[in-house]
Amino acid sequence: MERSLNEPYRKTGNLSNGDSIEQESKGLGKLLVSGYEHVMAFYLVTGGAGFIGSNLVEELVKRGEQVRVLDNFSTGRRENIAPWKNDIEIVEGTIVDPETCARCMEGVDFVLHQGAMPSVPKSVEFPVESNEANVIGTLNVLLAARDAKVKRVVYAASSSAYGDTPTLPKIETMPPNPMSPYAVQKYTGEMYMRVFHQVYGLETVALRYFNIFGPRQDPTSQYSAVIPKFICAILDGKQPTIFGDGTQSRDFTYIDNVVEANIAACHASSECAGKLLNMACGDRIDLNKLVQVINEALGTNLDPKYDPTRVGDVKHSQADISAAKKYIGYEPKVLFPEGIMKTIDWYKSNASQFAK
Ligand code: UD1
Numbered sequence: 001m002e003r004s005l006n007e008p009y010r011k012t013g014n015l016s017n018g019d020s021i022e023q024e025s026k027g028l029g030k031l032l033v034s035g036y037e038h039v040m041a042f043y044l045v046t047g048g049a050g051f052i053g054s055n056l057v058e059e060l061v062k063r064g065e066q067v068r069v070l071d072n073f074s075t076g077r078r079e080n081i082a083p084w085k086n087d088i089e090i091v092e093g094t095i096v097d098p099e100t101c102a103r104c105m106e107g108v109d110f111v112l113h114q115g116a117m118p119s120v121p122k123s124v125e126f127p128v129e130s131n132e133a134n135v136i137g138t139l140n141v142l143l144a145a146r147d148a149k150v151k152r153v154v155y156a157a158s159s160s161a162y163g164d165t166p167t168l169p170k171i172e173t174m175p176p177n178p179m180s181p182y183a184v185q186k187y188t189g190e191m192y193m194r195v196f197h198q199v200y201g202l203e204t205v206a207l208r209y210f211n212i213f214g215p216r217q218d219p220t221s222q223y224s225a226v227i228p229k230f231i232c233a234i235l236d237g238k239q240p241t242i243f244g245d246g247t248q249s250r251d252f253t254y255i256d257n258v259v260e261a262n263i264a265a266c267h268a269s270s271e272c273a274g275k276l277l278n279m280a281c282g283d284r285i286d287l288n289k290l291v292q293v294i295n296e297a298l299g300t301n302l303d304p305k306y307d308p309t310r311v312g313d314v315k316h317s318q319a320d321i322s323a324a325k326k327y328i329g330y331e332p333k334v335l336f337p338e339g340i341m342k343t344i345d346w347y348k349s350n351a352s353q354f355a356k
Contacts, residue, residue: 041266042066044108044150046095046141047115048088049076051217052156052209052258056112059259061087070095070104070115079353080216095137098144105148110266113141114156116186119223120312123182134185142196142204152203154265155193157276158186159210159251159317168284169251169320172208172276180312190276197274205265205272205328207258210280210319214255214339215346220354226287227252227340231347232354234294239302244309246288251280251318254339257332264328272327280319281332293337297344 043060047053048069053076060067061084068089069081081090093100095115105111117123117133138155145153162170163177178184193204211225219228230240261279265272285293291304324330334342 040065041109041151042068042107043110043112043266044068044070044104045112045114046070046104046137047076047113047156049073049078049081049090050114050118051080051214052212052255053112053114054080054216055214055255055259056114056262057081057084057088059263063263068104068108070100072115075118075218075221077216077218094133095141096132098140101140101144102147105144105150108145108148109151111141111145111150111153112156112262112266113138113153115141116156118182119221120160120180120182121310122223123180123185124312127181130181131185134182135188138189138192142192142202146196146200146202150202152205152266152273153193153196154262155189155204155206157190157193157206157208158183159208159278159280159319160314161187161190161208162314162317164314168316169282169318170278171320172278172323179314183312194274194276203270203273205268205274206276207261207265207279207324208276208319209258210251210253210278210317212253212255212258212279214343215350218354219347219351226250227290227343228347230291230294231344232351234291234298234300234302235347235351237300237302239305240291240294241307242287242291242304243307243313244287245306246291246304247286248313249284249286249316249318251282251284252290252336252339253280253332254334254336254342256334256339257281257330260333261324261328261330264330268328275323275327277324277327277330278319278321279324279330280321281335282319282321283336284316284318285336293340294344297341 049071072094117130123130160183161176163179190206193206196202213227217228219232233240
């Protein structure tokens with residue numbers, strides 16, 4: 001059953017600390033949880049059927065929050081949100097349409113704006129289409145959020161905005177240097193976040209994601225991210241393909257950290273409004289090592305193949321995460337070694353769901 005937008009309801013859920021909670025009617029029920037008042041809220045997750053969006057939905061539902069998903073199911077998958085489809089509202093539509101954005105804001109407290117056309121190489125191939133989703137779509141979400149007077153918008157920004165600045169770790173005060181249409185678009189979204197705070201007083205937080213990975217990331221497209229591609233190739237007995245010499249490195253960040261940061265960014269004090277915060281673990285590993293770690297975990301020994309470096313590819317990426325610590329109390333809880341094992345375990349049991 002998919003609920004209509006305004007229907008009141010009552011539900012129960014569990015916080016991550018194990019406390020059970022109960023929510024009555026739409027939005028803002030006030031509940032006593034272990035002696036403190038937990039104010040329930042209503043979240044709109046754009047791109048909620050995607051990899052990051054669906055992980056956000058899962059945690060919000062677990063906490064008993066009210067959730068609406070807006071997704072056009074272009075890269076998002078119905079399977080990703082199927083377990084919670086009776087607990088959430090699902091709106092099939094696009095952020096490129098201002099009216100859909102306006103309709104989806106009704107009653108919403110917080111917007112987690114994950115909807116986008118991801119991938120650096122895809123944006124190189126489709127600069128106009130990716131601009132529509134990533135820039136026009138973001139502007140539409142902001143305008144609708146401003147008009148609906150939502151409390152805060154949290155935006156999925158991208159570390160690609162830094163480009164190839166040689167200094168590591170990358171810190172938010174560095175001048176951006178986008179190297180692909182995707183990076184330009186995601187950076188533009190950040191600027192819009194800041195300007196909407198300055199000009200219209202809308203509270204926004206931009207989280208600059210650094211190569212997020214974990215369960216439900218689609219390995220099947222030519223534009224898929226490297227970790228699910230490598231895990232699934234090796235599980236399938238195939239050699240993974242490295243673009244370049246494999247010495248390029250990334251601050252690979254497990255999804256649970258990002259989910260917690262998004263929720264923290266909604267509830268932290270207004271000091272974080274208008275801010276740009278790196279979202280990462282503050283470490284990096286290179287692709288040759290990544291292949292080795294996956295081989296070791298799976299008891300395989302498949303050497304990578306090497307293809308030419310991808311256009312628009314950044315060489316090294318590693319974040320300074322002190323601003324996120326300062327403004328939203330962020331602390332990465334699942335570091336790469338644990339995250340990659342959890343992810344490999346998930347694909348061992350679930351890789352078949354991506355079979356075409
Ligand atoms: C970039 C952004 C990231 C953003 C993502 C969205 C940077 C540093 N990161 O990720 O914040 O979320 O876009 O799509 O800009 N590779 C292979 N073989 C493959 C696939 C990829 O060798 O089969 C290589 C790529 O060339 C790259 C690295 O693996 O060097 C990571 O690629 P990918 O997972 O696609 O992410 P980024 O482009 O780094």
